[in-house]
Amino acid sequence: MIIEEVNLYKIKMKMKHPFTTSFGTEQNREFILVQVKNESDLSGWGECVTTERPLYIEEFTDSSWLMLEKFLIPSILKKNIEHPNQLQDYFRPYKRNHLAKSALEGAIWDLYAKSENISLSKALGGTKSTIEVGVSLGIEENIDNLLNNIRVKTEEGYKRIKIKIKPGKDVEVIEEVRNHFPDIPLMVDANSAYTLKDVDTLKQMDQFDLMMIEQPLTAGDLIDHAKLQRELKTPICLDESIHSFNDARQAIELGSGKIINLKIGRVGGLTQAIKIHDLCNEENIPMWCGGMLESGIGRAHNIAITSLTNFTLPGDTASSSRYWDKDIIQPEVRVENGLLQVPETPGIGFKIDMDEVLKNTSTTKCFN
């Protein structure tokens, strides 16, 4: 297929509730949507899961926009793309910028699946028709708010609860949660807030029967994570550490963790995501798919990748209504009793609500 046109939309959407991690608090989500069109005027959509400021990784919305505009879109515009795997060759000269690459690649994967008249899940090699999801709860100043959030989400049927932690908001919080909910599948996410100096604090978490401790140390610290894992009974799950197939391979070889949280954007797109999936499958490393507070388009891509067999742990793809008053897709993503159905219709399997997209668009640019 020929990539005839690419459109970028800079979106601002206000989340229903502020979300706090050890990186800070967010309520206004600013990100980019990418629309690609082929010669038959079919459209594919991708989401660039950036944030306004480079707090999660080095990219931010304006840097990803520039990357797409100056380098990535010109490298594929008017090109004949037989399969989305080819994009890696076009993008290879440009270093990193994984969120931008992933957004454009994701749009082309959606377009490719639509042109083949198959679901994105099927195009990726997915086999599951239903996926299990958990929910991720931000840090709360007041413990009663957190306990109440857990109660509500458990009653809604989510398959596991993840709570965000940071120094000073950790062992006592987990203890309180466990006192109230002794049996729920529970995990914690530190978003890199600790160092090896905190090993005693982290070891205390072994008593709470956690499914995992996610990303306790800084992203580049594979060696330190390996040292820490040797000290802990609780499995370490790597999130921010895994930017590529090579990161995953080295982390597994070093023993830096026992579980991987894959985010499509962070690893540079679906093609890399499949490679990492296949490696983890061979090495018996369970995986799950994390979230970046996505709109429905990013959520739809997450559902599709989660349909691959080695995503054996519940992911973070909650209902649209958890984050948004109104999502930009139809129907909205709806979790029922902790389960999501994988769409079988062509591409991402959701219609784009263009009125809603345009209502939230601050800037748009057409490349043709």
Ligand SMILES: [Mg+2]
């Ligand atoms: Mg995380």
